[in-house]
Amino acid sequence: xxxxxxxxxxxxxxxxxxxxxxxxxxxxxxxxxxxxxxxxxxxxxxxxxxxxxxxxxxxxxxxxxxxxxxxxxxxxxxxxxxxxxxxxxxxxxxxxxxxxxxxxxxxxxxxxxxxxxxxxxxxxxxxxxxxxxxxxxxxxxxxxxxxxxxxxxxxxxxxxxxxxxxxxxxxxxxxxxxxxxxxxxxxxxxxxxxxxxxxxxxxxxxxxxxxxxxxxxxxxxxxxxxxxxxxxxxxxxxxxxxxxxxxxxxxxxxxxxxxxxxxxxxxxxxxxxxxxxxxxxxxxxxxxxxxxxxxxxxxxxxxxxxxxxxxxxxxxxxxxxxxxxxxxxxxxxxxxxxxxxxxxxxxxxxxxxxxxxxxxxxxxxxxxxxxxx
Amino acid sequence: xxxxxxxxxxxxxxxxxxxxxxxxxxxxxxxxxxxxxxxxxxxxxxxxxxxxxxxxxxxxxxxxxxxxxxxxxxxxxxxxxxxxxxxxxxxxxxxxxxxxxxxxxxxxxxxxxxxxxxxxxxxxxxxxxxxxxxxxxxxxxxxxxxxxxxxxxxxxxxxxxxxxxxxxxxxxxxxxxxxxxxxxxxxxxxxxxxxxxxxxxxxxxxxxxxxxxxxxxxxxxxxxxxxxxxxxxxxxxxxxxxxxxxxxxxxxxxxxxxxxxxxxxxxxxxxxxxxxxxxxxxxxxxxxxxxxxxxxxxxxxxxxxxxxxxxxxxxxxxxxxxxxxxxxxxxxxxxxxxxxxxxxxxxxxxxxxxxxxxxxxxxxxxxxxxxxxxxxxxxxxxxxxxx
Numbered sequence: 084x085x086x087x088x089x090x091x092x093x094x095x096x097x098x099x100x101x102x103x104x105x106x107x108x109x110x111x112x113x114x115x116x117x118x119x120x121x122x123x124x125x126x127x128x129x130x131x132x133x134x135x136x137x138x139x140x141x142x143x144x145x146x147x148x149x150x151x152x153x154x155x156x157x158x159x160x161x162x163x164x165x166x167x168x169x170x171x172x173x174x175x176x177x178x179x180x181x182x183x184x185x186x187x188x189x190x191x192x193x194x195x196x197x198x199x200x201x202x203x204x205x206x207x208x209x210x211x212x213x214x215x216x217x218x219x220x221x222x223x224x225x226x227x228x229x230x231x232x233x234x235x236x237x238x239x240x241x242x243x244x245x246x247x248x249x250x251x252x253x254x255x256x257x258x259x260x261x262x263x264x265x266x267x268x269x270x271x272x273x274x275x276x277x278x279x280x281x282x283x284x285x286x287x288x289x290x291x292x293x294x295x296x297x298x299x300x301x302x303x304x305x306x307x308x309x310x311x312x313x314x315x316x317x318x319x320x321x322x323x324x325x326x327x328x329x330x331x332x333x334x335x336x337x338x339x340x341x342x343x344x345x346x347x348x349x350x351x352x353x354x355x356x357x358x359x360x361x362x363x364x365x366x367x368x369x370x371x372x373x374x375x376x377x378x379x380x381x382x383x384x385x386x387x388x389x390x391x392x393x394x395x396x397x398x399x400x401x402x403x404x405x406x407x408x409x410x411x412x413x414x415x416x417x418x419x420x421x422x423x424x425x426x427x428x429x430x431x432x433x434x435x436x437x438x439x440x441x442x443x444x445x446x447x448x449x450x451x452x453x454x455x456x
Numbered sequence: 457x458x459x460x461x462x463x464x465x466x467x468x469x470x471x472x473x474x475x476x477x478x479x480x481x482x483x484x485x486x487x488x489x490x491x492x493x494x495x496x497x498x499x500x501x502x503x504x505x506x507x508x509x510x511x512x513x514x515x516x517x518x519x520x521x522x523x524x525x526x527x528x529x530x531x532x533x534x535x536x537x538x539x540x541x542x543x544x545x546x547x548x549x550x551x552x553x554x555x556x557x558x559x560x561x562x563x564x565x566x567x568x569x570x571x572x573x574x575x576x577x578x579x580x581x582x583x584x585x586x587x588x589x590x591x592x593x594x595x596x597x598x599x600x601x602x603x604x605x606x607x608x609x610x611x612x613x614x615x616x617x618x619x620x621x622x623x624x625x626x627x628x629x630x631x632x633x634x635x636x637x638x639x640x641x642x643x644x645x646x647x648x649x650x651x652x653x654x655x656x657x658x659x660x661x662x663x664x665x666x667x668x669x670x671x672x673x674x675x676x677x678x679x680x681x682x683x684x685x686x687x688x689x690x691x692x693x694x695x696x697x698x699x700x701x702x703x704x705x706x707x708x709x710x711x712x713x714x715x716x717x718x719x720x721x722x723x724x725x726x727x728x729x730x731x732x733x734x735x736x737x738x739x740x741x742x743x744x745x746x747x748x749x750x751x752x753x754x755x756x757x758x759x760x761x762x763x764x765x766x767x768x769x770x771x772x773x774x775x776x777x778x779x780x781x782x783x784x785x786x787x788x789x790x791x792x793x794x795x796x797x798x799x800x801x802x803x804x805x806x807x808x809x810x811x812x813x814x815x816x817x818x819x820x821x822x823x824x825x826x827x828x829x830x831x832x833x834x835x836x837x838x839x840x841x842x843x
Contacts, residue, residue, distance in 0.1 A: 210800040211719050213789065237800050238790045259721075279798040284809040291799050350584035360826060409782075416816045420582050420824060421609045421661075424654050424817045431655040431813065438785070438809060439793045446786065448730040 086380065092155055098132065099159035107163030109429040116286040120244065121166040130199030135173055138321075143181055143193050150321060150387045154328040154379065161332025164436050166286060168202055171241035174325045175318050176203025179249045183266050183306035183314035192247065192268065203268075204245035205322075206236035206292050207315060214445035216319050217261045217312055221294065222253045228301040230254065230265075232294050242290030243280025245271050249318075250294070254309050266311035267303040274298070285436040319444055320397045324383050326440045327404045331376050333433045333440075334407065337415040338368040340430055344419055361418060368414050371407040378403050398454035405447030408437035461520060469524045475500060476532035490535035494568055505566055507543060512550055512562060519753040530702035538612060539697050541565035541572035544690050545620045548637070552678040552686045561639070573642065575607045575621030575664065576687070583827045585622075586631045586684060590666065592623035592638060594673070594680075601625070601638060601676070603669040609821060613649050613662040616642045622687055625680050637683035639675045646670075656814035691823060695766040698822045699773025701749050704742055707780045711735070714804045715787045725787055738779050745772045764835040767828040774818035774825070781815035784808055 088096065106125065115122050129135055138153050139145020146152075153174060160169065177196045180189060180203060195201030212218035221234030232252045239248070247270045256263025271278065275297035280290040306314060342365055345355035355361055382396035390396075412434035416423035423430050441447060461469065479496055481489050497503035501515050506525055508514030517525065546565055549558055564570040581588040590605025603623055613619070619642050626634030642649075646669040651659045678686055712735060718725040725731050752765040785792045785808040791801020792808030819825045833839050 208790065213720055235800055238793070281799065282795045283793040284795050284813075285793065289794065349580075350582060350587070352584075352587075360829075413816065417819060417824070420820050421577070421817070424656075424813065424820065426653045426655060435655065435809070435813065438812070442786075442790045442793060446789070448728075452730065 088155070092152060095134070095137070095152070096155045096159055099134070099156055100162070102128075102132075103159055103163030103165065107165060109432065112164060112166065112286070112432075113426075115166055116282075119282065120288050121168060125165075126167045126199050129167060129169070130197070135169070135199055136197040138173065139177070139181060139193060139197060143189055144197050145193075150324050150383050153321065153325055154383045157325045157328035158332040161329035161436075162336050164286065164333065164432060168204075168241040168244065168288075170322060170325050170329075171204050172196060172202040172245070175205035175240065175322050176245070176247075176249050178318035178321045179205055179266060179314050180268060180305065182317055183311060184268065185305075188268060188302075188305065195246075201246045202241065202244055204239050204242045204248050204290075204292075205315075205318060206239045206242065206248045207251045207319070208236060208238045210235060210237055214449040215259065216251075216315060216444075217264065218259050219251050219253045219264050220258050221251070223265065223299060226298060229299045229304060230267075232267075232297050232299055234294055236292045236294070239278075239290045239292050241288050242278050242292050243288055245278075247271055248276075248292060249305065250292075251311060251315050252299075256309075261312045263309045264312045264315065265308050266305040266315060267299045268305055269297065269299060269303055283439060285439040286432070287439070320386060320394070323397050323401050323444050324379070324386060326443055327375070327379050327382070327400050330404050330408050330437055330440045331372065331379050333437055334368075334372045334375060334411045337411050337430060337433050337437075338365065338372050340428075341365055341368065341415045341418050355418075364414055364418065368411045371410050375404055375407045395454060398450040401445060401450040402447050402454060405441040405450070408441050412437045461524070465518075465520045465524060468521055469528065472525055472528045475503070476528055476534070480533040481535075491568065493535045498566075505542065505546075508546065508566075509550070512546075512558075513566065519750065522753055523750055526702040527705070530706045537568070538571060539694070540574050540612070540616075540620075541570065541618075543693055543697050544574060545572055545639075547693055548620075548677060548686050548690050551689065552637075556674070557639075557677065570617045571612065571615055573610050573613045573616035573619050575610060575619045577609045578606060579608050583824050585687075586635065588622055588624060588635065590621070590623050592625050592636055592671070594625065599673055601636075601671045601673065603638065603640070603666045603671055605666050607664040607666075608661075609652070610649075610662045610664045611660055611821075613642065613664050614651065614659070618642060619664075620677075622683055632684040634681050635683040635687070636680050637677040637686050638671050639677065640669060640671045644669065654814060654817065656810035656812075658810070658814065692763070692766045694822045695770040695828070696749075696752075698818065699745075699749065699766075699769040700777055701742070701746055701769070701773050704773070704776050704780060705746065707777075708735075708739060708742060711780055711784055711787065714784065714802065717802060718787055718789070731783075731786070734779075734783060738776065738783065741772065741779075742776055745769065745776060748772070764831055767823075767831045767836075770822065771825055771828045777818050778812075778815045781812040785812040 133146060134156060136145040137148040137156065141147045177193060180192060192201060196203060207216055209220055211220065221232060221236065223230030223232045236250065247268055249266055249268050251264050251266055253263055254265045275295040277293040278290050280288060283289045305311065345361055348355050378400050382400040385396040386393045415430045416434055419428060419430050422428050479493050494504045502508065502513050503515060505514050506517060506522065510516040542565055546562060549561055576585060578588050578590060590603065590607065592601040592603045594601055619640060621638050623636050623638050624634055625636040628634060646667045648665040650663045652661045652663060653659055654661065712726065715725040715731065720728055749769055752769065784804065788802060788805025788808040791799055791805035794801060794806065
């Protein structure tokens with residue numbers, strides 16, 4: 084076991100840290116959110132710096148990184164609540180494609196994804212699927228050499244700017260069966276697709292995507308018919324690792340901001356940090372952050388090594404992160420007092436992102452339940 | 457001890473429910489209905505000012521009657537009302553104001569003609585309220601004060617007609633001395649109001665700036681330099697109001713209904729054991745705090761300021777409100793993250809995160825939970841110094 088970063092990993096983490104420090108203060112971020120979405124310029128910059136190609140094999144045109152590299156990047160992104168669709172396009176959409184797609188399908192899309200000119204989105208959640216990725220009601224009926232699909236996918240991250248969707252739909256079995264789920268990559272401009280994009284409370288973008296008799300040809304299908312769940316689940320696991328890393332970055336900002344604030348602000352003729360009740364609270368926040376980081380490392384290394392215990396680690400991580408996120412977020416806000424609930428200070432914004440992360444890809448309770456199962 | 461309501465209380469409950477049903481909003485001009493509602497409540501014998509003592513036109517209810525009223529109104533369609541004049545300033549004027557002040561201000565408060573706001577917190581004076589610095593300087597001829605300074609978190613300042621304001625008239629001695637309680641109109645030159653937008657996206661609180669605002673001495677409540685004493689009593693009234701226990705009981709019922717509407721497997725979210733047990737734990741706490749309030753109501757003599765037990769109510773009451781908001785957000789699942797726009801999630805999810813974020817404020821305003829614990833430490837447990 085080794086927790087040391089390679090020289091390359093250290094370099095990329097440092098360069099993202101600098102990027103965030105230079106470009107992602109609250110004011111700049113708020114300006115990007117107000118324009119609705121993310122910065123095209125930053126997205127281009129990320130592509131030019133090679134960040135978008137990190138988690139792809141060299142064969143696929145990437146840099147041969149794995150979940151550990153993504154973790155290092157996402158942790159830094161979390162410190163600035165970066166808005167660009169790295170999670171949506173690189174981790175989720177392309178994450179499913181790189182696993183399930185044929186050499187031809189990958190060649191058609193991955194170069195554009197890696198150079199930032201194309202975006203993918205993963206459309207898997209449904210109105211009644213709750214927290215379960217295998218809960219797929221949207222169904223395909225045979226048509227031509229493929230299927231015709233109708234139904235609704237929701238909370239599709241950055242669906243509004245996606246050039247294509249990786250969609251899960253059911254070709255056999257019952258609604259909650261893992262088998263019988265098929266994945267397809269469908270260009271966003273195909274007839275019968277309607278995208279309703281909307282912002283989320285954390286300043287990011289989501290959408291609902293309606294499929295109304297959309298033709299899916301044999302060439303659109305990723306991997307084998309009915310065998311899509313493994314790739315879908317692996318992409319979602321990568322998503323969980325990524326947002327957990329982002330949460331760790333955000334929690335670091337929150338506990339540090341809280342410590343700094345209590346040292347600056349005086350009440351009762353003392354800096355607030357003189358009060359033991361606040362000292363111990365901040366220690367607890369710090370401990371939660373450290374515990375989160377430890378389990379993040381553990382789960383990420385386990386998944387990267389394709390270990391037997393990988394899935395259980397992911398469940399454990401998502402549970403712990405959700406608990407820690409609320410603990411750290413609520414206490415950061417409380418300790419900042421009235422200022423903590425205003426738009427002016429960044430603590431509330433970080434907390435809002437943590438709230439969204441807690442619910443994403445299955446909430447705290449769901450993953451504990453799966454862990455115990 | 458006896459848990460039953462008496463025959464008289466049950467009769468009273470019927471009367472209250474009949475009144476509320478008869479006067480619920482139906483249609484038409486909402487403001488006209490609101491004014492009419494208070495008028496009719498007044499005719500019932502002071503039902504428009506349930507907590508005011510008989511001497512000032514209140515109904516003189518027993519603790520049980522207050523309980524009945526609170527439970528019934530929490531479920532009924534009643535007009536909006538602000539606590540600042542009615543529940544916070546009025547008791548101070550009754551206890552410490554001059555007869556002229558009582559005659560001048562109480563009728564308009566009662567008639568809901570004048571909206572008040574509370575000028576307490578300042579940027580440097582939050583939990584440590586007594587360190588406030590807004591300065592009031594008495595003129596050489598002793599006829600008026602000139603007020604300069606800044607207040608913050610002033611709820612509804614943007615719609616208020618008047619403010620009751622804590623000002624500093626002296627910096628000698630300990631900081632609790634030298635605070636003076638002044639009343640003045642908000643709509644005048646020298647007062648600037650800047651909105652503060654909270655994370656739920658709403659505007660209820662403000663920063664208020666005073667530049668050379670002239671306040672006649674007859675608008676001072678009580679003695680110069682004694683304002684802290686008056687303000688403290690007021691804070692106790694504020695605290696018990698913020699606890700909002702009756703509203704939480706109704707909100708919990710609403711939450712269960714929402715959770716039942718969220719499909720999970722063959723049942724609903726209310727069938728998911730982890731969610732169900734959180735709802736149950738919340739209900740247990742709420743049952744207890746409801747009786748903590750009743751016990752405190754029973755011991756407080758009518759009209760007297762509630763004691764330190766109002767701190768328990770504020771602590772637990774606000775925590776419960778936050779848990780309700782959190783579980784509502786949780787019931788909305790990922791859809792609670794949507795900020796407007798079309799989505800297929802349940803309707804209640806739209807405001808989920810906003811409601812939760814705004815609820816974080818409950819344990820901060822009206823004396824943060826940390827302050828309430830300090831009060832209990834000193835006043836109830838009898839521990840003198842702490843840091």
